[in-house]
């Protein structure tokens with residue numbers, strides 16, 4: 001989590017280029033990328049980061065103060081359709097004078113079974129070095145789509161980052177034949193005791209440069225079925241998981257007094273786990289791991305894996321394989337489910 005650079009404003013605060021935005025964040029189903037896209041309509045955004053560990057308050061930093069002013073005027077306390085109809089509580093933020101180091105060290109497991117997250121599986125060396133080279137060559141010979149910090153390719157169905165969903169009536173065609181070696185090996189999951197099979201029809205390829213990660217999210221329940229596979233290629237990373245207790249999700253943080261809000265910051269609780277994903281390994285998110293835990297990749301150039309510093313490679317490429325859902329999600333985790341809200 002590092003050092004919190006901005007604090008919650010108390011009372012009225014001077015205009016600045018940084019906004020403190022409450023009722024908004026990964027714990028209420030809004031990724032930092034989505035928030036950045038919405039605030040980007042009012043000026044160039046320098047960055048969006050979590051204001052604290054609640055997952056429901058973020059800092060949006062603009063290059064210019066006038067952008068922050070427009071966003072505050074237009075978005076404060078109004079239902080925002082692009083953010084699931086939420087009404088945001090926005091104030092100017094102030095740099096934190098007294099910075100307190102937040103300890104974000106966490107034990108990193110090598111095996112999924114050590115994380116105690118039901119439905120999470122990791123298979124090391126799922127593909128060979130030769131197969132890895134062939135998969136990388138295949139995607140490198142196809143066009144990449146540039147996002148702000150990473151490059152992506154979509155097959156089967158395009159994934160739309162603004163809605164975090166796919167359009168089921170826009171089928172791009174069958175998954176490419178270079179995936180056959182992976183699909184042929186899916187039976188390996190049965191050896192782990194996993195019997196469910198699924199006809200995967202969507203692939204997202206992500207290419208992360210060093211220092212670039214992915215903000216916390218749960219893949220939209222209504223977009224994809226219950227099995228999500230992620231194959232790591234070219235370089236390692238750490239993936240972290242958080243399960244927010246729904247009982248601490250805020251009703252209206254601005255309805256709290258400053259003292260109550262400070263205390264709720266301190267008592268905000270989530271479970272946190274971390275796993276090391278080496279190249280050529282494949283991760284399966286299913287059941288609780290898929291439906292109730294946020295997953296993310298910290299924006300680190302160097303990962304500390306149990307006292308050893310591991311530098312991210314010149315890139316990590318991941319293949320995320322999913323099946324597009326055609327009806328509403330009926331999972332057993334309604335509190336995290338957009339189909340059941």
Ligand SMILES: O=C(O)CCC(=O)C(=O)O
Nearest residue numbers: 204206219230295318320
């Ligand atoms: O890069 C990865 O392994 C994960 C990607 C991911 O979580 C996603 O595309 O939703």
Ligand SMILES: [Fe+2]
Nearest residue numbers: 217218219295
């Ligand atoms: Fe994901």
